[in-house]
Amino acid sequence: MFGWEYPPHITGGLGTACFGLTKAMVSQGDQVIFIVPKAYGDESTEAARIVNASDIIVDFSKEVYNEYWKNLSYIEVNSQIIPYVGVDDFYNVINNRIKQYEGIKKIEHQRKYEFSGKYGPSLLEEVERYAMVAAEIAQNYEYEIIHAHDWLTYKAGIVAKKISGKKLVIHVHATEFDRSGENINKAVYDIERFGMDNADHIVCVSDFTRNIVITRYGQDPEKVTTIYNGANSMSVQEIQNQKTVKEKVVTFLGRVTFQKGPDYFVEAATKVLQYDKNVRFVMAGSGDMLNRMVALVAKNRISQNFHFTGFLKGEDVNKMFALSDVYVMPSVSEPFGISPLEAMNANVPVIISKQSGVSEVLKYAIKVDFWDIDAMANAIYSLLHYPALSKMFIKNGKKEVESIRWDDSAQKLRNLYYKLLR
Amino acid sequence: MKSICFYFQVHQPFRLRNYRFFDIGRNHSYFDDIQNAWICRRVADKCYLPTNKLMLDLIKQHNGAFKISYSISGVALDQFEKYTPEVIDSFRQLAETGCVEFLAETYTHSLAALKSKQEFIDQVKIHSRKIETLFGVKPKVFRNTELIYSDEIGNMVADMGFKAQLTEGAKHILGWRSPNYAYSHSNRKDFKLLLKNFQLSDDIAFRFSQHTWQGYPLTTEKYVDWLNNVETPQCINLFMDYETFGEHQWKETGIFEFLKHLPSRVLSHSKYTFNTPSELAETLNPVDKINVPYPISWADEERDLTAWLGNDLQDDAFDQIYELEEKIRKVDDLNFWIDWRYLQTSDHFYYMCTKWFSDGDVHKYFNHYDSPYDAYMNYANVLSDLRIRLDDALNISFLPSVEQIKSNIVRNDLLEKTETKKKKTETTKKAANKTKQPKDKEEEKPKRTRAKTTKSEK
Numbered sequence: 017m018f019g020w021e022y023p024p025h026i027t028g029g030l031g032t033a034c035f036g037l038t039k040a041m042v043s044q045g046d047q048v049i050f051i052v053p054k055a056y057g058d059e060s061t062e063a064a065r066i067v068n069a070s071d072i073i074v075d076f077s078k079e080v081y082n083e084y085w086k087n088l089s090y091i092e093v094n095s096q097i098i099p100y101v102g103v104d105d106f107y108n109v110i111n112n113r114i115k116q117y118e119g120i121k122k123i124e125h126q127r128k129y130e131f132s133g134k135y136g137p138s139l140l141e142e143v144e145r146y147a148m149v150a151a152e153i154a155q156n157y158e159y160e161i162i163h164a165h166d167w168l169t170y171k172a173g174i175v176a177k178k179i180s181g182k183k184l185v186i187h188v189h190a191t192e193f194d195r196s197g198e199n200i201n202k203a204v205y206d207i208e209r210f211g212m213d214n215a216d217h218i219v220c221v222s223d224f225t226r227n228i229v230i231t232r233y234g235q236d237p238e239k240v241t242t243i244y245n246g247a248n249s250m251s252v253q254e255i256q257n258q259k260t261v262k263e264k265v266v267t268f269l270g271r272v273t274f275q276k277g278p279d280y281f282v283e284a285a286t287k288v289l290q291y292d293k294n295v296r297f298v299m300a301g302s303g304d305m306l307n308r309m310v311a312l313v314a315k316n317r318i319s320q321n322f323h324f325t326g327f328l329k330g331e332d333v334n335k336m337f338a339l340s341d342v343y344v345m346p347s348v349s350e351p352f353g354i355s356p357l358e359a360m361n362a363n364v365p366v367i368i369s370k371q372s373g374v375s376e377v378l379k380y381a382i383k384v385d386f387w388d389i390d391a392m393a394n395a396i397y398s399l400l401h402y403p404a405l406s407k408m409f410i411k412n413g414k415k416e417v418e419s420i421r422w423d424d425s426a427q428k429l430r431n432l433y434y435k436l437l438r
Numbered sequence: 439m440k441s442i443c444f445y446f447q448v449h450q451p452f453r454l455r456n457y458r459f460f461d462i463g464r465n466h467s468y469f470d471d472i473q474n475a476w477i478c479r480r481v482a483d484k485c486y487l488p489t490n491k492l493m494l495d496l497i498k499q500h501n502g503a504f505k506i507s508y509s510i511s512g513v514a515l516d517q518f519e520k521y522t523p524e525v526i527d528s529f530r531q532l533a534e535t536g537c538v539e540f541l542a543e544t545y546t547h548s549l550a551a552l553k554s555k556q557e558f559i560d561q562v563k564i565h566s567r568k569i570e571t572l573f574g575v576k577p578k579v580f581r582n583t584e585l586i587y588s589d590e591i592g593n594m595v596a597d598m599g600f601k602a603q604l605t606e607g608a609k610h611i612l613g614w615r616s617p618n619y620a621y622s623h624s625n626r627k628d629f630k631l632l633l634k635n636f637q638l639s640d641d642i643a644f645r646f647s648q649h650t651w652q653g654y655p656l657t658t659e660k661y662v663d664w665l666n667n668v669e670t671p672q673c674i675n676l677f678m679d680y681e682t683f684g685e686h687q688w689k690e691t692g693i694f695e696f697l698k699h700l701p702s703r704v705l706s707h708s709k710y711t712f713n714t715p716s717e718l719a720e721t722l723n724p725v726d727k728i729n730v731p732y733p734i735s736w737a738d739e740e741r742d743l744t745a746w747l748g749n750d751l752q753d754d755a756f757d758q759i760y761e762l763e764e765k766i767r768k769v770d771d772l773n774f775w776i777d778w779r780y781l782q783t784s785d786h787f788y789y790m791c792t793k794w795f796s797d798g799d800v801h802k803y804f805n806h807y808d809s810p811y812d813a814y815m816n817y818a819n820v821l822s823d824l825r826i827r828l829d830d831a832l833n834i835s836f837l838p839s840v841e842q843i844k845s846n847i848v849r850n851d852l853l854e855k856t857e858t859k860k861k862k863t864e865t866t867k868k869a870a871n872k873t874k875q876p877k878d879k880e881e882e883k884p885k886r887t888r889a890k891t892t893k894s895e896k
Contacts, residue, residue, distance in 0.1 A: 394819070
């Protein structure tokens with residue numbers, strides 16, 4: 017399996033999902049080799065063998081790379097916009113990454129053809145490099161099927177497939193349309209499409225994403241299967257009533273980017289606050305729309321009851337949930353969305369947008385269209401004022417989360433593998 | 439004697455409009471007039487009008503040998519009067535044939551029998567009155583909302599003077615016994631129970647157009663054979679929603695053709711006669727009494743109340759609406775009563791059911807909400823507004839009289855002063871009138887007295 021990150025070094029849902037899936041697969045008797053661009057050495061190895069792509073020494077003089085480079089050289093990379101927004105604070109992270117990789121690049125320079133230097137410092141370069149490394153890995157390990165997670169690894173998957181002749185499954189956790197709406201980055205779209213066209217099968221995390229793959233990427237529906245994510249058995253953090261404010265708290269937790277619909281949350285908050293001042297709204301997370309959100313809160317004159325926390329991690333996330341009375345995920349486009357499951361696990365009732373994959377599997381959640389601010393405000397108000405409703409969600413939410421298991425996803429995936437290998 | 443007893447349920451709820459929390463305290467119209475009118479019109483055109491016409495033709499054709507009965511909820515009648523008055527006329531035509539019986543039920547198709555005896559009795563009374571004024575006959579047989587019945591409900595109904603009640607032939611109540619006989623209340627021999635034969639009823643109501651059903655396609659020949667195969671029945675009670683004809687089973691399924699030919703086939707190829715519930719109640723002797731300690735209904739496999747009550751949302755909403763009863767009974771304003779009663783309609787609770795998350799198709803058809811939560815939130819918002827209105831209305835009517843205020847709030851000494859002041863102004867007025875002083879001077883004087891009192895207060 018080619019991935020981009022693995023716990024504990026994760027920046028988004030992708031790493032968590034990869035971990036959950038591989039763990040379940042291994043527990044069911046499969047062997048998984050998981051390749052990440054950079055391993056820190058303290059990755060959880062309970063589930064899979066972690067291979068650090070940065071440790072692989074690539075001999076670029078081999079003919080096979082020549083071949084690959086010839087095949088792929090048409091890919092035009094230009095990256096004024098950094099395409100990977102699957103990371104909180106992506107600008108910071110990317111900047112860090114670039115620093116990290118500069119050292120590696122130097123080594124690479126010694127081993128490259130016409131590779132580095134041609135492009136600006138961008139993620140796309142890493143994708144290319146990753147693909148190169150994949151070729152080496154493909155030759156050195158034993159495996160039956162190749163599985164690539166998200167567009168960053170598609171090329172690596174394709175190279176591995178070309179070299180080994182094994183079947184390639186690509187796993188779509190998100191598409192460029194989720195990340196950027198209609199203003200897509202063509203280079204990323206091309207890589208995604210290239211990956212899909214070359215894959216033997218495509219796995220999507222929800223029907224919502226499956227539809228995008230079929231309609232926007234022109235894939236044959238026969239070739240696309242939905243396998244829902246599971247929920248990692250989350251350690252229950254028993255944080256006793258730590259509420260520091262007497263008002264009710266409504267929380268948005270996630271990247272403050274277009275995809276997550278933070279502006280709809282602010283507008284819904286404004287509506288609620290017009291009628292009920294005893295509510296505090298919290299926007300936890302950061303992103304490129306954060307400044308605009310601060311300005312919007314000021315413009316709507318609700319700053320007394322609206323708070324920003326910045327990016328939260330680990331323990332702080334649990335504390336935030338412990339404080340919350342309602343969790344809202346107003347995503348404009350969410351292939352799956354794991355955070356509502358975390359909220360439910362922490363006994364917080366959730367409101368999720370219908371434009372999310374997770375809404376296809378959840379029953380104990382209020383579902384609204386992301387643009388329907390009235391409905392969203394109404395749902396918030398109802399959860400705060402009608403105890404029968406919130407009690408019902410708290411009572412059943414946790415049970416429901418526990419029933420969404422990675423084991424089922426792994427089982428489905430294995431069935432798919434067998435079908436492909438037959 | 440072998441009888442077939444047809445009873446059709448006619449009901450349309452007043453559906454709520456999308457009522458957001460920001461409407462609370464501002465907007466007091468709860469019902470979606472546009473949607474209700476649209477649905478009423480649609481069902482009238484697809485079902486009520488064509489089926490009524492067909493029934494009328496059949497009754498005339500068979501010279502009184504074909505008899506049927508209806509229970510039309512008060513809320514349905516209200517909507518017909520409002521949106522499709524010709525439906526009322528067509529029922530009236532049926533009533534005039536004398537072959538049609540109208541049954542009593544709760545006015546708003548409510549579950550009041552489970553919660554408030556007073557409200558239950560009131561609703562049955564106003565429903566009977568409505569039926570009598572519209573169709574000229576006083577109902578003698580009762581059927582409760584969704585055929586809900588228990589020993590306790592039977593007692594209340596018998597006390598109201600009804601001879602019989604219709605309910606479900608639920609297996610867990612009957613055990614080995616057959617629904618095709620008359621039974622009696624557990625401790626009131628004179629109160630008879632007619633039980634629905636759910637097998638033969640649902641063959642028409644639910645399975646008629648099911649291609650996967652082994653009985654498909656259902657013909658009148660086949661159906662009458664099945665009727666003939668029933669062993670020594672007294673009566674076969676075929677109870678179903680009237681909307682079966684043309685709405686649940688579309689015209690294209692051939693349901694009207696089936697209905698058109700059924701009476702003549704029954705009369706020519708079997709020994710059955712068609713009878714109304716009150717005829718059966720008079721002629722049949724109960725074969726046994728049945729005990730129903732817990733309420734039964736005609737819904738779902740379980741034949742219990744879980745379609746309307748049982749989950750937290752439903753129970754909360756149900757408790758809340760009847761909590762208002764005490765206050766409602768203190769106000770005279772008819773608008774409160776109408777809103778409160780329309781909100782009792784069982785459908786509102788049905789929309790909140792979480793039972794069929796997995797197989798929602800059948801139930802979704804009757805449900806305009808996306809989810810049970812939407813239904814609950816909407817209902818809870820409406821109740822919040824109704825409660826606020828009620829409290830306001832009661833506060834106003836509870837305002838103490840002017841005398842009470844005077845004695846309680848205003849200090850007596852102040853009171854005396856203002857009264858003496860009044861006398862003064864009156865006398866000065868009189869004096870002014872006598873001396874015919876110009877107006878402006880008259881106005882000056884009260885001002886001066888006012889200034890005096892403020893001083894004295896200090």
